[in-house]
Amino acid sequence: MPLMSNSPPSDLAIEGQFYSGDNSFRQDALLRSVGGELVLVTESLQQRLSLQELTISPRVGNTPRYLHLPDDGVFETTDNDRVDQLGRGAATGRLSRLLHRLENHLALILTAVVVTIAVTAFAFVYGVPWTAKAIAYALPDSIAEQVGESTLASLDGTWLEPSELSDTRQESLQRHFEPFLAPVGGQELNVLFRSAPAIGANALALPNGSLIFTDELVELAETDDELVAILAHEIGHVEHRHGMQGMVQSSLTFWLIVMMTGDLSAFSDTTVVVPAVLMSLSYSRTMERQADQYALETLLRHDLDPGHFANIMGRLAASAHDGRDDAEEDVEEDSRWSRLGDLLSSHPVTEERIQRFRDAASR
Structure with missing residues (x-):
């Protein structure tokens, strides 16, 4: 989901790996913000990017994040905090951070577990018999x-x-x-x-x-x-x-x-x-x-x-x-x-x- 911020935060450097999209070869890479622009640097490549050209995957726990680049390139990193900084201010970035906070909120997790058990029990005890009865009477x-x-x-x-x-x-x-x-x-x-x-x-x-x-x-x-x-x-x-x-x-x-x-x-x-x-x-x-x-x-x-x-x-x-x-x-x-x-x-x-x-x- 493309980000809508105009420029990335200054003095930001994110380490990770780069996949060009042409092959499965992985290169160590550094994504930096320079003069309001992003620069992707590898041993064989230096590419300038705008924030609007990136599609950042949502944060799920501490799993790696993927930044999808133009021409099918992918930048992978485990530096979730700096990726969040990169997306700060964008609507999709705020949503991603909100989801991450919800995923790590113990009270909400326990509430979700209780609700899931209650809904499942209701489905078996009341939902299935009621549905079966309705279907049985509807069948010719x-x-x-x-x-x-x-x-x-x-x-x-x-x-x-x-x-x-x-x-x-x-x-x-x-x-x-x-x-x-x-x-x-x-x-x-x-x-x-x-x-x-x-x-x-x-x-x-x-x-x-x-x-x-x-x-x-x-x-x-x-x-x-x-x-x-x-x-x-x-x-x-x-x-x-x-x-x-x-x-x-x-x-x-x-x-x-x-x-x-x-x-x-x-x-x-x-x-x-x-x-x-x-x-x-x-x-x-x-x-x-x-x-x-x-x-x-x-x-x-x-x-x-x-x-x-x-x-x-x-x-x-x-x-x-x-x-x-x-x-x-x-x-x-x-x-x-x-x-x-x-x-x-x-x-x-x-x-x-x-x-x-x-x-x-x-x-």
């Missing part, structure tokens, strides 16, 4: 259909197997579910049954409105109304477009971290991956609470006992606990790992969810 239903179909095909090829429930049992459940299967969120609802020995008792909601019940969950239920309670929870995921939100949030979290680190390979670093995973799980816990609320309202609207949800959730928690290898460990150690499991779980604490529905049932 055809996208949700494609995502749901591809997800189902992938699950059928890996974790899920054809249902072993009898046709009569499946038809009975379909009739029992029918009053609850009105379209929601622009999506038609469709209940599917699958066997899933590797997953166990579970239910899944896909973005296209497909609701998957495993045979193991059907066998765990003592009444069909307990399965209705689970069905209402899964419909809540479809209503709130949680499947699409989760997909968008994962992508936004990934790219936000990549933008912060400036390197795709940095995402393989555990110091980056672990916070991202925990943040994504936190998002899932929020979605699970929304789905629980939807289920509770649905059960009450259809005059069904909310205790059905509490009962089957308690049975699910008990069956999961019975499968742990560390069941014989002492209570304190089990409690410690349980708290860690709650942190890493994508669902809210099971006891909290069960108690919520039991309280509703008692009212």
